[in-house]
Every structure is written in structure tokens, then in C-alpha cells.
Amino acid sequence: MRLLSRLAVVFALVATTAVAQTKVTPPKNKYTIEQDVQIGREAAAEVRQQYPLITDDRIEDYLDRLGKRLVATAPPALDRPQFEYSFTPVNLKDINAFALPGGPMFVNRGMIEAAAGEGEVAGVMAHELAHVLLRHGTANATKAQGFQLGALAGAIAGAVIGGGWGEVISQGSQFGLGTWLMKYSRDYEKQADLLGAQIMAQAGYDPRDLARMFETIQKQGGSTPPQWLSSHPNPGNRTEYINQEASQLKIAPRPDDAGFAQARARLASLPPARTMADVERAGGAGNRAPVSVGRVGDAVPPPSTQYRTVRGGQLFQLSVPANWTALASNSSVKYVPQNAYGPSNGQDVMTHGVELGVARAASRDLRQATQAFIDGIIQSNREMGVVGAQRNVRISGRAAILTPLEGRSVLGGPEHIDVYTTLLADGDLFYHLAVAPGRELGSYEAAFDRIVRSIRLNDR
Ligand SMILES: [Zn+2]
Known part of the structure; x- marks a missing residue:
């Protein structure tokens, strides 16, 4: 200007x-x-x-x-x-x-x-x-x-x-x-x-x-x-x-x-x-609306072997364990088990579950857009970092990138987050996050895998 x-x-x-x-x-x-x-x-x-x-x-x-x-x-x-x-x-x-x-x-x-x-x-x-x-x-x-x-x-x-x-x-x-x-x-x-x-x-x-x-x-x-x-x-x-x-x-x-x-x-x-x-x-103003699914820290039930199909507006559908609850906001939706979402130390946290959403892509190039997205996550979560190599995968039949992250779980020990990213037809970045404490990853891997494979994008 x-x-x-x-x-x-x-x-x-x-x-x-x-x-x-x-x-x-x-x-x-x-x-x-x-x-x-x-x-x-x-x-x-x-x-x-x-x-x-x-x-x-x-x-x-x-x-x-x-x-x-x-x-x-x-x-x-x-x-x-x-x-x-x-x-x-x-x-x-x-x-x-x-x-x-x-x-x-x-x-x-x-x-x-x-x-x-x-x-x-x-x-x-x-x-x-x-x-x-x-x-x-x-x-x-x-x-x-x-x-x-x-x-x-x-x-x-x-x-x-x-x-x-x-x-x-x-x-x-x-x-x-x-x-x-x-x-x-x-x-x-x-x-x-x-x-x-x-x-x-x-x-x-x-x-x-x-x-x-x-x-x-x-x-x-x-x-x-x-x-x-x-x-x-x-x-x-x-x-x-x-x-x-x-x-x-x-x-x-x-x-x-x-x-x-x-x-x-x-x-x-x-x-x-x-x-x-x-x-x-003092840890924040405490005006936060009490949105939670159970109480963070209480026992989280394992993913049901029954699945149900859910939709994120007109944009996507997927299958999630039948005992998970949906929490929607303007640009994302989370599916979480009981006791896996709520306030902890003044902040809302998701300890187990998945989130799907849309973010403005920094680039038309998937790799660059993904890098910017991951950089943003790491910038705002200093305890988080990339662990292991990024992988080329597919979501809904299109090219996607899987970035494994590790942070610290509020439940203690490491937290594992798989971040999937792919570009939408309009150039926005679609993301899918799967979160679980590191020590419980074994019992979530199959569920996370099934959820990712069920994602269908309807943007074209
Ligand atoms: Zn001014």
C-alpha cells in the first residue's frame, strides 16, 4: 500500500x-x-x-x-x-x-x-x-x-x-x-x-x-x-x-x-x-463454555467395533466407531470417545479421537501447503514435533500426505498425532488428525486406519 x-x-x-x-x-x-x-x-x-x-x-x-x-x-x-x-x-x-x-x-x-x-x-x-x-x-x-x-x-x-x-x-x-x-x-x-x-x-x-x-x-x-x-x-x-x-x-x-x-x-x-x-x-478468564464429552482424566472406553457413517456438511463423509461423539464447529468436526474431550488446565483438549477440517492452504502445492500447516501447529504447540518421515498416502482416492507428530499428552507421557492433508478442488487444505496417547496407540491404530480409509470427499 x-x-x-x-x-x-x-x-x-x-x-x-x-x-x-x-x-x-x-x-x-x-x-x-x-x-x-x-x-x-x-x-x-x-x-x-x-x-x-x-x-x-x-x-x-x-x-x-x-x-x-x-x-x-x-x-x-x-x-x-x-x-x-x-x-x-x-x-x-x-x-x-x-x-x-x-x-x-x-x-x-x-x-x-x-x-x-x-x-x-x-x-x-x-x-x-x-x-x-x-x-x-x-x-x-x-x-x-x-x-x-x-x-x-x-x-x-x-x-x-x-x-x-x-x-x-x-x-x-x-x-x-x-x-x-x-x-x-x-x-x-x-x-x-x-x-x-x-x-x-x-x-x-x-x-x-x-x-x-x-x-x-x-x-x-x-x-x-x-x-x-x-x-x-x-x-x-x-x-x-x-x-x-x-x-x-x-x-x-x-x-x-x-x-x-x-x-x-x-x-x-x-x-x-x-x-x-x-x-x-491465573490461567485464563474462565468464560469457556463447558463443552466436554465426559471428563478428561477419567477412563476412556476402547473404540467400538461397530461403526456408523457420519457427514461433515456437504464436504465429506466417513465412518467412526459407534461409541464416539461428534463435536462440530465452523470449520471442523471432531469425533471423540467418552472422557476424551474437555477442559484440562484451563484449555480444551482432545486426548483421543479424530478431527477433520478445512484450512486455508498456503500454496497450491500439497507439500508446501502441508509444510505450512504443520509449521503452524508446531509453532503454537512448542512441545510438539515431527517424528519420523512424512509419507505419501491417499485419501478418498487422491494424493495426500501423512505427517506423524508427537507432543505431550495431558494424561502423561507422549501423545501421537497423525496429520493427513490433501488439497480440495477449490485450493483449500483438507486435514484429518488422529490423536491418542502414545502408550495406547496400539489399541487405536486399527480404528484410525479404518476411519481414514472410509473418508469420502465430495468437493468435485
Ligand atoms: Zn491501528
């Missing part, structure tokens, strides 16, 4: 309701709007489980109203009907806010409490909204090389086979989710500042409040700079160019901001918020 040159600024004056504003063009993006929405939806579900949320109607409603007021003034050309906006207050002291692709936005209590007024909160939210509208997350992925795309798939797969998200979330930027997704370059930051300023003006806020909020945050710095500053680097002269843009914009009548004082009073009445570091030390 090019930075707007001064010349471009001069010639790109748009005479709509505003006096004049810089034209901001979304960067190149090879993803579909639906993929933005899908990635954001999945990541938001994880955030909701990992982060302590504020469940207070008045604060939630306030943030929702503010968010919707900003969305209402977003440029129609950028505001896609598919977007799924949400504005969720997070009960964390850290000064932070972030938006995920496709619309879910999270605003920390610390950010609302640090702001001098509604305009500053609106500034941060307008900036985040601009990242959504310009689709900067998937534009980042578009720029990135294959292995980073694999990292997303790996993060999702890693979460399932244990150890995944907690570590991913604690890496790099604190809100994690793969730093690749939301660590924006300086030119994206400038775009978000300029479009954010325009949205603010349309919604009745002085865009200079956005510049002021950056300064407010900077002052709160102390020994460690607030997260929002490190994940939203200053492109240089931030205050100057925001104020310059502001001087070119016509600001709509100021909305009633009585809600801000009410929300602040409400926050002041709540017990003090923790920091994200506190939450991580």
Missing part, C-alpha cells in the same frame, strides 16, 4: 458533505469478505472465552450505541453488508482496544477509564473500525508469505489438539491471535487514522480527539508502553496529520454524550479490573 503523497492529497479532495478529505483506498486483498467475517467470528469466539468481559447492561449498551453511531457514518463503499459488528467491553485494566476482521470489536475498561471524554473513546473506536472497513487484517495476510497463513490454520488446529490458543494469545502482542493478523504497518496505521478521523467528523466528534487520545495513552506509559501504542505504531507526525485532516473536515453536530459519564460512573462502581498479565497468570 502506498502512502498518500502530498500530491495525491491535493488531487484527491472529495467534495461530499465534508469540505475536503483525503481519499483512503483499501490495500490489495486476496481474501473474500466472507473470509474476513469467518476469521473474525472464530477469533472473537476465542477472545470471548479467554478474556474477562464486562457483563453489565448499561456499559454494554453504551458501547454498542457508540459503536453503531460510528458504523452509521462509515463510507457506504467500504461498509459491507456481510460484516458482523459487535462492540464488547472487556474488564481489563490495560489500555487497549482491538477489532477483528469482519467487525467484532473489543474495548478494554482501561481505555474507557483513561479517556478524557467520549470523543477520545470514539476516536479509538473509529480508528479500529477503519481497520475493519479497510480489511487490514486479511490485507496483512495477503502480503505475508505462506507459512504465516499456515500459522492461522495451525492456531485453530492447535487449539483443538491441546495447548493452542493459550500460548498463541500470550505470544508477542498481548491480544495475540497471531501477531501477523493485527500488527499493522505504519501505512495501514495512517490509513486508519485518516479514515477514523473522517468517520469521527461525520458522527459529530472532533477528530483532534483521536490525536489527543494517542497523547493521553502515551502519558500513561510508565515503564511499559501501553499495548495499544505498540500494536498501533505512530507512522510519524501522527498528531500533525490528524489535526491537518481535521481542519479539512466538516464536523457534524455533536451527539449527546451523557452516556459517557454514566458508563464511567458504572465502571467506578465495579471491583477494580485486573491486567491481562494477571489473567494469564
Whole structure:
């Protein structure tokens, strides 16, 4: 993405309701709007489980109203009907806010409490909204090389086979989710500042409040700079160019901001918020929905010799032991025996069973796409590694690769994971994982074998 040159600024004056504003063009993006929405939806579900949320109607409603007021003034050309906006207050002291692709936005209590007024909160939210509208997350992925795309798939797969998200979330930027997704370059930051300023003006806020909020945050710095500053680097002269843009914009009548004082009073009445570091030390926020099949740690019955045929949407069918339970999510489905899936040390783990799913392929070449996928899994599960050689095999009559992995089972001892990968007609990567503790592998091998051979793909 090019930075707007001064010349471009001069010639790109748009005479709509505003006096004049810089034209901001979304960067190149090879993803579909639906993929933005899908990635954001999945990541938001994880955030909701990992982060302590504020469940207070008045604060939630306030943030929702503010968010919707900003969305209402977003440029129609950028505001896609598919977007799924949400504005969720997070009960964390850290000064932070972030938006995920496709619309879910999270605003920390610390950010609302640090702001001098509604305009500053609106500034941060307008900036985040601009990242959504310009689709900067998937534009980042578009720029990135294959292995980073694999990292997303790996993060999702890693979460399932244990150890995944907690570590991913604690890496790099604190809100994690793969730093690749939301660590924006300086030119994206400038775009978000300029479009954010325009949205603010349309919604009745002085865009200079956005510049002021950056300064407010900077002052709160102390020994460690607030997260929002490190994940939203200053492109240089931030205050100057925001104020310059502001001087070119016509600001709509100021909305009633009585809600801000009410929300602040409400926050002041709540017990003090923790920091994200506190939450991580305590092992997560504990919002996870209690999805489990029995209880991890209790005895797991051997696979039934009776099989039943199951389907994964329109895409595939297979046979699994009749005593296994299906657990479906958006992009994958697991089949597990009793007591083989559930929380363990604050994370959902699968100790025995199989998972089938679809991930974005990093390459049209099966070997490269597989490598990226495996790299992603290993990156998000540091105790996991490839054991033995990869093998060329077949799934549903087509070329596939089997990669044997070994990690550490939450039940103790090594854990064995066979990862099968093959390409689908649309270029996506289909994967099949078979997981069992190393010491029980002998009693699962026959079942795993029969399951793999039963897989039928219907994508052609
Ligand atoms: Zn930003």
C-alpha cells in the first residue's frame, strides 16, 4: 500500500458533505469478505472465552450505541453488508482496544477509564473500525508469505489438539491471535487514522480527539508502553496529520454524550479490573463454555467395533466407531470417545479421537501447503514435533500426505498425532488428525486406519 503523497492529497479532495478529505483506498486483498467475517467470528469466539468481559447492561449498551453511531457514518463503499459488528467491553485494566476482521470489536475498561471524554473513546473506536472497513487484517495476510497463513490454520488446529490458543494469545502482542493478523504497518496505521478521523467528523466528534487520545495513552506509559501504542505504531507526525485532516473536515453536530459519564460512573462502581498479565497468570478468564464429552482424566472406553457413517456438511463423509461423539464447529468436526474431550488446565483438549477440517492452504502445492500447516501447529504447540518421515498416502482416492507428530499428552507421557492433508478442488487444505496417547496407540491404530480409509470427499 502506498502512502498518500502530498500530491495525491491535493488531487484527491472529495467534495461530499465534508469540505475536503483525503481519499483512503483499501490495500490489495486476496481474501473474500466472507473470509474476513469467518476469521473474525472464530477469533472473537476465542477472545470471548479467554478474556474477562464486562457483563453489565448499561456499559454494554453504551458501547454498542457508540459503536453503531460510528458504523452509521462509515463510507457506504467500504461498509459491507456481510460484516458482523459487535462492540464488547472487556474488564481489563490495560489500555487497549482491538477489532477483528469482519467487525467484532473489543474495548478494554482501561481505555474507557483513561479517556478524557467520549470523543477520545470514539476516536479509538473509529480508528479500529477503519481497520475493519479497510480489511487490514486479511490485507496483512495477503502480503505475508505462506507459512504465516499456515500459522492461522495451525492456531485453530492447535487449539483443538491441546495447548493452542493459550500460548498463541500470550505470544508477542498481548491480544495475540497471531501477531501477523493485527500488527499493522505504519501505512495501514495512517490509513486508519485518516479514515477514523473522517468517520469521527461525520458522527459529530472532533477528530483532534483521536490525536489527543494517542497523547493521553502515551502519558500513561510508565515503564511499559501501553499495548495499544505498540500494536498501533505512530507512522510519524501522527498528531500533525490528524489535526491537518481535521481542519479539512466538516464536523457534524455533536451527539449527546451523557452516556459517557454514566458508563464511567458504572465502571467506578465495579471491583477494580485486573491486567491481562494477571489473567494469564491465573490461567485464563474462565468464560469457556463447558463443552466436554465426559471428563478428561477419567477412563476412556476402547473404540467400538461397530461403526456408523457420519457427514461433515456437504464436504465429506466417513465412518467412526459407534461409541464416539461428534463435536462440530465452523470449520471442523471432531469425533471423540467418552472422557476424551474437555477442559484440562484451563484449555480444551482432545486426548483421543479424530478431527477433520478445512484450512486455508498456503500454496497450491500439497507439500508446501502441508509444510505450512504443520509449521503452524508446531509453532503454537512448542512441545510438539515431527517424528519420523512424512509419507505419501491417499485419501478418498487422491494424493495426500501423512505427517506423524508427537507432543505431550495431558494424561502423561507422549501423545501421537497423525496429520493427513490433501488439497480440495477449490485450493483449500483438507486435514484429518488422529490423536491418542502414545502408550495406547496400539489399541487405536486399527480404528484410525479404518476411519481414514472410509473418508469420502465430495468437493468435485
Ligand atoms: Zn491501528
